[in-house]
Amino acid sequence: MADPVVRDAFYESYDRMREQLEAARPDALIVVGAEHFANFFMNNMPAFCVGMADHYEGPIEDPDWIGIKPTRVPGAPDLSRRLIENVMQDVDVAWAQEWKFDHGIIVPLNFLTPRYDLPVIPININCQEAPLTPLHRCWTFGRALRRACDAMDERIALVGTGGISHWPCTPDSGVINEEWDRDFLDKFINNRKDELLAYTDEEVYRDAGHGGFEIRTFITVAAATEGSTGDLMYYAPIPIFAVGCTVATMAVA
Amino acid sequence: MSLYNVQKLIYQLNRDPKVRQRFEADSESVIAEFEFTDEELGALRKPDIGLLYVLGVNGQLLMHYAALHGYEWNEYLEAMREGVRQHGKVRAGVYAMLES
Numbered sequence: 001m002a003d004p005v006v007r008d009a010f011y012e013s014y015d016r017m018r019e020q021l022e023a024a025r026p027d028a029l030i031v032v033g034a035e036h037f038a039n040f041f042m043n044n045m046p047a048f049c050v051g052m053a054d055h056y057e058g059p060i061e062d063p064d065w066i067g068i069k070p071t072r073v074p075g076a077p078d079l080s081r082r083l084i085e086n087v088m089q090d091v092d093v094a095w096a097q098e099w100k101f102d103h104g105i106i107v108p109l110n111f112l113t114p115r116y117d118l119p120v121i122p123i124n125i126n127c128q129e130a131p132l133t134p135l136h137r138c139w140t141f142g143r144a145l146r147r148a149c150d151a152m153d154e155r156i157a158l159v160g161t162g163g164i165s166h167w168p169c170t171p172d173s174g175v176i177n178e179e180w181d182r183d184f185l186d187k188f189i190n191n192r193k194d195e196l197l198a199y200t201d202e203e204v205y206r207d208a209g210h211g212g213f214e215i216r217t218f219i220t221v222a223a224a225t226e227g228s229t230g231d232l233m234y235y236a237p238i239p240i241f242a243v244g245c246t247v248a249t250m251a252v253a
Numbered sequence: 254m255s256l257y258n259v260q261k262l263i264y265q266l267n268r269d270p271k272v273r274q275r276f277e278a279d280s281e282s283v284i285a286e287f288e289f290t291d292e293e294l295g296a297l298r299k300p301d302i303g304l305l306y307v308l309g310v311n312g313q314l315l316m317h318y319a320a321l322h323g324y325e326w327n328e329y330l331e332a333m334r335e336g337v338r339q340h341g342k343v344r345a346g347v348y349a350m351l352e353s
Contacts, residue, residue, distance in 0.1 A: 036313035037264055037267070037268075037311070037313055037314055038268070041260075041261070041264050042257060042260065042261075043261070060268075128311065128313065128347070129311065129346075129347055130347055130350065168312065168313070169311075169312025169313050169315065169316045170306075170312045170333065170348065171330055171333045171334045171337065173312075173330060201350065202350060202351060205350045205351060206351060210347050210348065210350075
């Protein structure tokens with residue numbers, strides 16, 4: 001188990017983020033994540049996919065292991081459709097009316113919307129298998145997503161979820177490159193676009209592992225909040241969770 | 254090399270309970286639905302988790318195949334390390350990125 005002191009501080013940061021989310025009174029929550037073959041496989045791997053279902057289910061993992069019982073999460077299909085139509089003016093996204101959540105989405109939801117009463121729109125970016133979604137396309141997508149959200153009447157919250165450096169499910173599982181993580185988070189929090197987009201996949205793999213490919217979710221959020229900076233509420237390496245855990249918010253200019 | 258087929262078999266076992274039930278009752282009938290090399294067949298049947306890792310199976314899939322065969326988490330990690338000791342570094346897939 002994780003060190004209780006470290007873990008409790010992490011969970012408390014999640015609580016603060018939940019309070020901020022609730023105070024913003026969103027009508028729906030977009031979660032940009034990177035799933036792990038729960039829905040998408042190499043037979044038909046979308047660079048971007050946006051959920052358009054009435055509801056979603058998760059977790060796909062063993063409920064006792066992950067500590068989250070099987071849950072039905074409400075969707076927002078009409079809003080999804082309008083967002084997709086808008087985003088598609090710039091980026092060719094796939095869409096899906098069936099989607100099961102793995103830990104990448106259900107764990108943040110478990111902390112941020114513990115009653116599962118906020119409609120959710122999941123978005124997946126291929127961070128799993130090469131060819132990976134290019135970083136600059138994540139920027140273009142994040143911008144398009146912001147424009148689409150701004151065009152809606154609804155109040156929409158946006159959360160990006162994923163690891164920074166980590167090597168999950170391989171012999172190096174539990175290794176975390178804290179220095180690399182903190183350097184990345186500095187670029188993210190200060191929204192330094194050119195530096196965020198300068199990483200190559202080879203560099204990321206060498207320094208941050210295949211789990212580091214999930215920086216795409218952070219970069220999408222940075223693009224959606226272009227010109228704004230953020231507040232790093234929590235970061236700590238937690239090896240038993242196989243990743244450095246981050247809680248951060250970005251201002252919306 | 255039919256890494257795609259190896260990964261597809263494992264993906265279906267993990268995501269489709271009916272495929273998993275058939276596999277548990279008669280694994281050969283499920284294996285016969287795919288084309289594999291002899292090396293892949295041997296690794297799937299044994300199972301040789303370490304060799305499957307070296308062949309390039311993504312860990313997000315491989316861990317499920319190991320769990321299906323009763324591997325505890327640390328046994329799974331050790332099996333991959335043993336695979337690298339016996340068979341050398343990963344040959345294909347996303348973990349071979351720096352060698353490609």
